[in-house]
Amino acid sequence: MRRFRAAAAVLTTTALAVAATGCGGGSDTGGGSNDSPKTLTYWASNQGPSIEADKKILTAELKKFEKQTGIKVKLEVVPWSDLLNRILAATTSGQGPDVLNIGNTWSASLQATGALLPWDAKNFDKIGGKDRFVESALGSAGAEGQDPSAVPLYSLAYALYYNKAMFADAGITEPPATWDELVADGKKISKDGKWALGAEGSNLSNNIHQAFALGKQHGADFFDASGKPTFTSDGAVAAVKQYVDFMAKDKIISPGNAEYAQNQSLRDFAQGKTAMVLWQAAASTFAAQGMKPDDWGVAPVPVPSGTPGTGQNLNSMVAGINIAVFKNTKNLDGATDFVKFMTSDAEQKLLNKTYGSIPPVKAAQSDAAFSAPDTSVLRDTLAKSAAPLPQVANESQFETTVGTAIKELFADAAAGRPVTTDSVKNALTKAQQQMPK
Template sequence: MPTRRIPAALALAAAIVLTTTACGGGSASSGSNSSPKTLTYWASNQGTSLENDKQVLEPELRKFEQQTGIKVNLEVIPWSDLLNRILAATASGQGPDVLNIGNTWSASLQATGALLPFDQATFDRIGGKDRFLPATIASAGAAGKDPAAVPLYSMAYGLYYNKKLFQAAGIANPPATWDELVADGKKLTTGSQYGLAIEGGNVSENVHHAFTLGMQHGTGFYDAAGKPQFDSPQAVAAVKQYVDFIATDRIAAPGNAEYAANQSVTDFATGKAAMLMWQAAGANLKSHGMNPDDYGVAPVPVPAGSSGPQATSSMVAGINLAVFKNTKNLDGALSFVKFMTGDDEQKLLNSTYGSLPPVKAAQADPAFATPELKTLAGVLSTGAAPLPQVASESQFETLVGTAVKNLLASAAAGKPVTEAAVKAELSKAQQQMPAN
């Protein structure tokens, strides 16, 4: 997606484990007001710009004010700054009343103790837990604990393919297995055109694909006790498979190793690449002038004959909505969460942003029955797995995503990327993890 994509946790995320004791109650939220008639809301950048988000959200916030008498002070924060701002708020105990978080950060932020737990009684106040798709709740906090947030916008990865380029290459159907994808990618790689576009300079994209391939190879990068297993044979095989798109398969351009900020989407939209693995790319492709009839969407390939976790084709992507525990307007904050996750708002906001409603009733709306979104909804329901819901997840994103970035850079430079080289890079990432 354009700017909605959940970024890798920034380097400051390493400090997250230090904030656990700094988030006690008692202080008013920074920028919020103790009056029951005001709330402060930090929204993530979901649209084409910060201004676009304000244009989308402000009419809805006025609608909420008309219904409740509560004014919402909105600040839209770019993804490049959002985690830093949240970590500073958790450390100081002063933050907004309500905030958006990348769903992959849920367990890490939950560990700080700064976010309001959504226990059964709290869920009841916003309409009930069973309104949400189970996969999206699974990405809202650590297993066995009350979620630290509720799902707001949901996404999943799909394989986008250019119909005209496939037809010209004599390929009738999108690949369903990795062997088929590599074979098709080689047929589609000719001249300045490549079979697949990837975004190797984007740490977030790297770790998302590494995780999905890891699940297919039999690892979630952590053991059952929550201990990092970044350099296991399964993890090495998964990362090498991804790096080999440039290194040995040569179906992705060497320059893709430096791509970031949606450059791979641009290549796909302009016909420089025939395939793209992306989250809800439709709105972004439209902004580049690509007609929905020109591309198809299928699940990301899986190994031939796979089933269960090894048939995972996407991480559970999306944005969660959290309440800062120190809010002085808890009733108002929960009323706002109920409003934003209500059926009507879910339909309106997700259709505007090109994402999927995590609320089951809203997802049944015809607006989400396009071929693209129907495919992604199927992936989210049956083929997606949440990233590790552990306190160190933010560091995992940064370190493993950076390891993949380094390996792709080596591949682009023509250096051999052996299993030993992959293992060494992943071992270095694991050694940088905090001991606890």
């Protein structure tokens, strides 16, 4: 998922049970695909520094599509805080768009509703074939063993962004490669109103993404092979405690970050209040807030060994955005043509370059822009040391329940209440009990 403003979105068990018959496309032509409708509706996710910026970027591209096909696309850029709930409402009301962006972590959950068009071999052939796409991106497009419920559009991974001037002032010559180094560096920085590490303690999705990567490093997956939650395993407890302890024990995250949920940590970083932040493709946001490219550096997220790679040295979830089609769209041909356009080599290069993300289309990655220092870190992480979040039907409830547990633990830390192994395990036990049976 991108930028994590979906903290308030809750994917309920009831909504997940909605049948596909409850959903319909938003084309207003009144005819089926054989009638060659001339309009499509598209819900885009907010990828840039603002909704208005996305409208400007995408409108220019949609005009290209209209010129090529004669199909006008009605665009709405939906904030992350609203997107998931809007999608769920569309599955029940039948008043949804024809095409939409979804956070890739939602793919299996939304697939379980039956509302999205399955991308089988026939549908992939319409857009140039499945083998055009990077395998790790396809791994976050739906449940294992089923046809994907969406197509990868923008790929992202976590990186460690650091303020060069603040590092230099603290006598630090290079970014930390291990968590021990990060904490040691952080203690040198965290004084005189400055803090080492930014966090979004009230951002449920971001909490999950951090805990998942740390969980991998502790040998935890949060679900077993059958899809049953294992939130209280020793590794899961250790991962969550390590993350919250950056505030509770190590004192390198400001207590005020416990309330952050809307990218405030990026603002603090851009203003020189915080020296480091763990984020996805943050370059465009830093630029929009006045930072120059030379002001900051980027490095892989730390791992215990200092060398990211396979196994327990995975350091990021496979993040990104997928593009999907409502199964009951009245303009299926136009919708798949639009997906083909958005995933074409040319559009993939242009859009991912604009947003600072990585193309999930293999051929588009050859562009020199994706070999720049910041994007090369993201690209290498995706290729070597990232894993998809569990592609299970209850993934979104996982984000809600465990994300909330971490939020509450951050609140404890901010208030000076002790965060212990037992308190973390109790919070995760409560989260697991709230999961659908």
